[in-house]
Amino acid sequence: MTRTAPKNMEWIPGGTFWMGSSDFYPEERAVHQVSVDGFWMDIHPVTVAEFRRFVKDTGYRTTAESPPDPAQYPEADPSLLVPGSSVFTPTRGPVPLDDYRRWWSFVPNADWRHPRGPGSDLDGRQRHPVTHISWFDAAAYAQWAGKELPTESEWEFAARGGLDRQPFVWGATHEPHGRRAASVWQGRFPWENLNNNGVADTSPVGRFPPNGYRLSDMAGNVWEWTADYYTADHAGAGTMASSAESCCIPADPRIGGNTAPEPEPGEPCARRVIKGGSHLCAPNYCLRYRPAARQGETEDSSTSHIGFRCIIRP
Numbered sequence: 001m002t003r004t005a006p007k008n009m010e011w012i013p014g015g016t017f018w019m020g021s022s023d024f025y026p027e028e029r030a031v032h033q034v035s036v037d038g039f040w041m042d043i044h045p046v047t048v049a050e051f052r053r054f055v056k057d058t059g060y061r062t063t064a065e066s067p068p069d070p071a072q073y074p075e076a077d078p079s080l081l082v083p084g085s086s087v088f089t090p091t092r093g094p095v096p097l098d099d100y101r102r103w104w105s106f107v108p109n110a111d112w113r114h115p116r117g118p119g120s121d122l123d124g125r126q127r128h129p130v131t132h133i134s135w136f137d138a139a140a141y142a143q144w145a146g147k148e149l150p151t152e153s154e155w156e157f158a159a160r161g162g163l164d165r166q167p168f169v170w171g172a173t174h175e176p177h178g179r180r181a182a183s184v185w186q187g188r189f190p191w192e193n194l195n196n197n198g199v200a201d202t203s204p205v206g207r208f209p210p211n212g213y214r215l216s217d218m219a220g221n222v223w224e225w226t227a228d229y230y231t232a233d234h235a236g237a238g239t240m241a242s243s244a245e246s247c248c249i250p251a252d253p254r255i256g257g258n259t260a261p262e263p264e265p266g267e268p269c270a271r272r273v274i275k276g277g278s279h280l281c282a283p284n285y286c287l288r289y290r291p292a293a294r295q296g297e298t299e300d301s302s303t304s305h306i307g308f309r310c311i312i313r314p
Contacts, residue, residue, distance in 0.1 A: 006040055006312060010214045012158045014038035018165045019156055020234060021292035027232055028292045034153045041150065041158050042309040044205035044216045045129035045224060046141060048122055051112060054141050063134035064111040064302040072268035084108040085132040086303040087116055088280060091191040097285050103190040104303075115304055127204040129222040129307035135272045135299040138225045138308035147310035152228040152273045152294065154311060159219070159276065159291035161212030167290055169211045169219045174283075182208050182220030184289050185282035202279055202305075219289040220281060222307035223274040223297075229261055230271035230296030263298070271296035278305040 005011065016035040021028045054060060064085035070078055087107040095102050107117040112132045114120045142149050159169050166172055170181045180186065183203040187194040206216040260270045274297050277289030288295070297306065
């Protein structure tokens with residue numbers, strides 16, 4: 001690729017790889033081959049400072065800063081339809097892991113400027129990934145920047161950094177040389193975080209070594225939005241991908257297609273794929289800081305552990 005590199009982006013050469021994993025969670029199956037063309041990708045998640053420039057230039061208001069539309073939540077108490085976002089709070093001690101509401105709560109007026117709610121600010125966080133970002137917010141930033149959100153296939157190919165069929169972005173070992181290689185939970189989730197004095201939070205981008213394509217934070221720190229709609233089986237969703245036994249290798253399939261599916265009952269928006277895991281992922285609860293890991297979040301979701309990065313296709 002001879003084009004001059006856009007600022008803070010790396011060229012991902014493209015190729016064919018094995019997408020997914022059969023060793024961890026059901027939604028990562030079935031393993032199948034996919035081909036992607038080359039593209040430029042942000043070397044790290046969009047930071048607070050970068051998102052601040054976007055807001056200053058456009059006056060944009062995020063989903064978390066806007067009151068929900070009562071028409072989309074007909075059974076909700078109107079007094080509860082206020083601006084805000086979901087914030088993680090460590091529990092005081094061990095708790096059963098079968099109910100996320102023990103550590104997640106909706107906090108009125110929590111947003112990208114106030115990541116832990118009213119009274120919190122961005123002091124010292126300019127190099128942290130911006131959080132409390134919905135899919136709509138990420139797409140708006142990408143359009144302003146002249147970029148796009150990656151497909152799930154593009155994201156996973158880039159995250160692997162040339163290490164095909166390896167469980168982690170750095171290879172086969174969970175903690176190479178006995179040291180953690182990403183901003184992830186250390187200790188027993190959701191109460192004991194041994195590296196953050198009991199307070200779980202994001203870290204500045206680039207604190208840990210980059211992968212083989214010189215991309216930082218492709219595991220842990222924050223989950224990242226992709227362009228794809230979520231399906232529970234990313235290799236068997238009709239026209240989206242071929243199985244490993246097929247003679248046809250799809251070229252950068254849109255896993256969930258290009259047409260918005262019907263939202264799940266009780267949800268106002270369709271779900272999109274998020275990738276990469278976050279600083280809240282822990283082996284005893286959520287071993288998802290891996291390239292194959294994937295989850296679905298509604299497009300209007302915003303939390304203290306979801307961010308994004310962008311790409312440019314030539």
